[in-house]
Amino acid sequence: MFTHVDLRTRFGERGYGGLYSSESLVAVLEEVETAFLKARADDAFMDKFKDVLRNFAGRATPVMYAERLSEKYGRRIFLKREDLLHGGAHKTNSTIGQLLLAEYMGKTRIIAETGAGQHGVATAMTGAKLGLPVEVYMGAVDIERQQTNVKRMELFGAQVHPVTNGGATLKDAINEAMRDWITNVGSTYHCFGTAAGPYPYPSMVKFFQSVIGNESRAQMVEMTGALPSAVFACIGGGSNAIGMYSAFEDDPDVLLFGAEPAGASEDPDRHAATLTRGTPGVFHGMHSLFLQNSEGQITNTHSIAAGLDYPGVGPELAAMQDSGRATFEAVSDEETVNVFAELSELEGIIPAFESAHALALALRKAEELDPEATILVCVSGRGDKDLEEYWNYRGI
Structure with a gap:
């Protein structure tokens, strides 16, 4: 387990x-x-x-085949439903x-x-x-x-x-x-x-979160007869991502992707994309990548997803980027809110803004993958908490 x-x-x-x-x-x-x-x-x-x-949290959470989303994007897309966990998130x-x-x-x-x-x-x-x-x-x-x-x-x-x-x-x-x-x-x-x-x-939280990846691995094999072609998760500090990746990190044929927050596209300096834009430093007790100025001062960040609004990242994820084992790209606020609405309308699931980042990257990458590819996305949390922010963003 x-x-x-x-x-x-x-x-x-x-x-x-x-x-x-x-x-x-x-x-x-x-x-x-x-x-x-x-x-x-x-x-x-x-x-x-x-x-x-x-018996309290409600594990195991299911992996769901997103039929309508898969039909629209021409790839088989599966969702690990951590949003169904008691409390609403991983x-x-x-x-x-x-x-x-x-x-x-x-x-x-x-x-x-x-x-x-x-x-x-x-x-x-x-x-x-x-x-x-x-x-x-x-x-x-x-x-x-x-x-x-x-x-x-x-x-x-x-x-x-x-x-x-x-x-x-x-x-x-x-x-x-x-x-x-x-x-x-x-x-x-x-x-x-x-x-x-x-x-x-970092190692202790990975251990406790590894249940996400281990369940997903077994569920995908049961549902499809094989491991997924690509796995996607959102990245703030990285607990849902490292938990999901833990079961696949030794399988080189399984591509690992992480979505970071690019923030507001009209203001490229307001973001929290640490892996794609950060530099090595020491903060919060660890050596990792951080968003910082030339003097090493940690900078303020922005993301529409409060859970990703962090100027650092877990050290193991930084190492996975260096080694090429995982690939990280930034997703804008606009892409995020669009996918937030799309998943709600097509599959009846309101994802957390954090999770919408991961799905947005998966949909962006879908056409680059083989037509027979299977895509697994960690829906790390549910989006009730983000409804007011969504309507504010839309100006409604």
């Missing part, structure tokens, strides 16, 4: 990853690593993890794993950061399930555009802290959560939202 992950601290020839943190956090990160290695080998822990995924996989780990470690308080609100919602509802108090840091800009998710977090009993520093988006929320953790390392566990940050988070 889960991919075995080699907990390397570094990825690729450039040595992405690592642990760049204050001395006070190094010890607690080592504590997290030790607990995770022990828990992963503990049958009782893993049995509980699988049970909660099945984030639930990792929050269940991490909060069970926090419980395993004896932690009594959970903090998290969130952009689109999906990780915050997943952390809050998992905390409610396990009886762990949750506090969520969220940028003021994201709070304004994701009010539905803010209300959901509060209904689950979580406290939401608005962050007004910097660009008041995801990177600033992460900064505040890390400051909190440094102050409260004894009692607190930081539930990190993506496969990024200091070691061991």
Whole structure:
């Protein structure tokens, strides 16, 4: 059900990853690593993890053949329906794993950061399930555009802290959560939202999210008799992508694609396309690619998808780009909202703006693939949260 992950601290020839943190956090990160290695080998822990995924989160999620979309674009298109997971997005996989780990470690308080609100919602509802108090840091800009998710977090009993520093988006929320953790390392566990940050988070989150890829692999073989020709996912920090890719990374015939946010086409400097435009640096405890100026200062970003509005990317994805194993391209806000409407009208599925990026890239690439190709797209979340933003964008 889960991919075995080699907990390397570094990825690729450039040595992405690592642990760049204050001395006070190094010890607690080592504590997290030790607990995770022990828990992963503990049958009782893993049995509980699988049970909660099945009976609380609703796994396994289906792979669906998108018949009308396939007819229109002349390629067989399949959708991995993470939008049907409890909470509405793939984030639930990792929050269940991490909060069970926090419980395993004896932690009594959970903090998290969130952009689109999906990780915050997943952390809050998992905390409610396990009886762990949750506090969520969220940028003021994201709070304004994701009010539905803010209300959901509060209904689950979580406290939401608005962050007004910097660009008041995801990177600033992460900064505040890390400051909190440094102050409260004894009692607190930081539930990190993506496969990024200091070691061991990139590898640990990949492990918890690998259920997406492993299910997809088995489902595609059952449905088509073969592995998919190409796999697509959206990229912010990269947790849904690395989870999906994990089951196919050793299959060279399976092409791996990632969609980054190009933002507003009329303003090419307002984007969050880290893999296609970023440069190496150190931020949020890791060595990876970041959007930064010539002096190494992290720049503000923009995407219509709040969950992709991040100036960095997970280190393993950066290494996969360097090696040529995965290909990443940027998708504009306009392409995203068009596909958001198209999937809704053709298949009755309202995708998250984040997921619409992935599908937009898949449709762009479809004609370049063999006519017999099978395309698998990770629909990482549902789009209820984005409806108001969609109508605002359309001016309606």
